[in-house]
Amino acid sequence: MRPTQALRSGGGDVPLGRYNKYLGTWGNFGGYKQRGIITYTLSPNRQNPMAGVVHDAIFNxxxxxSKQVLYVAPPFIAFYYAMSWATERNHYLNSKEGRKEFSDSE
Incomplete structure (x- = not known):
């Protein structure tokens, strides 16, 4: 470690920047002060957190x-028709007529 870096660190290892420039300690980096940043706040007791909730909930x-129905509905419809066909076929095969028709094939 170079002695100049040890003298700058103030007790801890503080890295030098990309171009060997001292960055400063944590929370006090040696960059320029930021200017031109304006922030606006509104007091919490002046805010309405439920503004537009019902309207936004309906339309959202x-x-x-409407964006997802074409991805979800066709598989459900196909599965429903397949299950209804299988259920009806099972009831037929276990009925008297079904057993009579397919009794010799087993």
Whole structure:
């Protein structure tokens, strides 16, 4: 370690920047002061956290539903028809007519 870096560190290892420039300690980096940043705040007791909740919920729900329905509905419809066909076929095969028709094939 170079002695100049030890003297700058103030008790801890503080890295030098990319161009061997002293960066400063944590929370006090040696850069320029930032200027031109304006922040606006509104007091918490002046805010309305429920503003537009019902309106946004209705339209946001409809927007999300309409975007996803074509991905979700066709597999559910296909599965429903396949299950209803299988259920009806099972009931037929276990009925008197089904057993009579397919009794010799087993």
């Amino acid at each position: 729900t409809w927007r999300r539903f």
